[in-house]
Amino acid sequence: MGARRSPSPHLSSVLSPVLGENRVLKGYWLDLGLMPYLPAFAIQEQVLQARMEGRLPATIILQENPPTFTIGRAGSRDNLLVSPEELRQRGIEVLEVNRGGDITYHGPGQMIASPLLYLGDLGLNANQYLHRLEDLLIELLAGYGIQAGKKPDYPGVWVSEAKIGAVGIAVKHGYAFHGFSLNVAMDLRPFNWINPCGVPQMAVTSLEQVLGRPIPLAEVKARLRQIISDMFYLDLGDIAWADLQAIAQSA
Amino acid sequence: MRYEVKVPPTADGSLAVTIVSWLKKVGEAVAKGEDLVEARTEKITLYVTAPADGQLVEVLTPVGGQARVGDVIGFVEGA
Numbered sequence: 001m002g003a004r005r006s007p008s009p010h011l012s013s014v015l016s017p018v019l020g021e022n023r024v025l026k027g028y029w030l031d032l033g034l035m036p037y038l039p040a041f042a043i044q045e046q047v048l049q050a051r052m053e054g055r056l057p058a059t060i061i062l063q064e065n066p067p068t069f070t071i072g073r074a075g076s077r078d079n080l081l082v083s084p085e086e087l088r089q090r091g092i093e094v095l096e097v098n099r100g101g102d103i104t105y106h107g108p109g110q111m112i113a114s115p116l117l118y119l120g121d122l123g124l125n126a127n128q129y130l131h132r133l134e135d136l137l138i139e140l141l142a143g144y145g146i147q148a149g150k151k152p153d154y155p156g157v158w159v160s161e162a163k164i165g166a167v168g169i170a171v172k173h174g175y176a177f178h179g180f181s182l183n184v185a186m187d188l189r190p191f192n193w194i195n196p197c198g199v200p201q202m203a204v205t206s207l208e209q210v211l212g213r214p215i216p217l218a219e220v221k222a223r224l225r226q227i228i229s230d231m232f233y234l235d236l237g238d239i240a241w242a243d244l245q246a247i248a249q250s251a
Numbered sequence: 252m253r254y255e256v257k258v259p260p261t262a263d264g265s266l267a268v269t270i271v272s273w274l275k276k277v278g279e280a281v282a283k284g285e286d287l288v289e290a291r292t293e294k295i296t297l298y299v300t301a302p303a304d305g306q307l308v309e310v311l312t313p314v315g316g317q318a319r320v321g322d323v324i325g326f327v328e329g330a
Contacts (some may be wrong), residue, residue, distance in 0.1 A: 073271055099296065125260075125261055126262040126263075126295050126297065127262050127263040127295070128263075130294060130295060155293060155294040167294055168294045169294065169295055169296070170295070170296035170297075170298070171259075171261050171262070171295065171296070171297050171298065172286070172298040172300075173284070173298070173300060174259075178296075
């Protein structure tokens with residue numbers, strides 16, 4: 001990757017730093033829907049690259065993955081408690097991926113959000129930003145009457161002793177990527193087949209399990225969009241991947 | 252000229268990060284802004300980029316070593 005280019009003139013207005021409530025950052029809301037982990041990550045990398053080269057404004061990428069275990073750089077297959085053959089029979093993919101952290105599970109009904117934001121626009125460092133993502137999940141859950149919180153030594157968002165949301169970010173040239181996930185309405189059994197995040201017998205839960213009623217993912221996404229827009233002063237327009245790609249290429 | 256490779260100030264100053272990988276070897280050419288090092292805390296991955304066009308000439312903090320924001324972890328020799 002070469003040096004950063006200057007933002008193209010038509011983007012300079014949307015790339016201005018956020019100075020307060022009367023300055024908003026225009027950007028895009030890209031909902032990929034249900035998409036396997038690797039192609040979805042490839043899209044995130046392309047958006048990040050375009051962001052760094054000034055070809056795209058702030059973009060929030062939403063996705064759900066088919067059943068997949070991902071093992072981060074800090075992880076090992078020792079925390080996978082069932083055989084790879086058994087997983088293959090159940091149609092669950094196991095991927096070693098380029099992120100921090102240990103093993104975790106992704107599946108339909110889990111909302112994964114990756115805000116591709118420039119930390120300089122937000123006036124936050126990486127640690128502050130990570131905590132704001134946790135705050136955002138806590139606020140989202142509070143809207144459902146759920147009291148969630150943080151644990152000092154364990155990142156993520158917890159309801160009592162069970163983990164409901166995970167956070168994990170990467171920062172390149174001041175641009176944040178990856179983000180957070182929230183268990184909305186998903187089959188939680190696959191979490192029993194791993195030591196999630198390397199912690200044995202860590203309990204996990206979901207919004208649906210806590211509330212005891214079905215929760216439409218679309219509704220949670222809409223609430224997230226409102227909260228994330230308010231928190232980071234974003235004005236987000238819907239966009240499809242093909243259109244975003246065209247904008248990045250023409251800039 | 253010798254350029255310092257520093258952990259970028261994008262995280263808390265008190266933060267210790269672990270060097271996960273050097274993406275270039277000593278002697279290899281690097282381009283300014285190119286990813287050079289991947290460092291992380293438990294939930295944050297920071298990419299350290301090359302400070303100048305040139306050659307990576309010295310690694311001060313090897314893989315597995317720890318550094319703080321602002322620390323010099325290596326050197327690039329450039330024009």
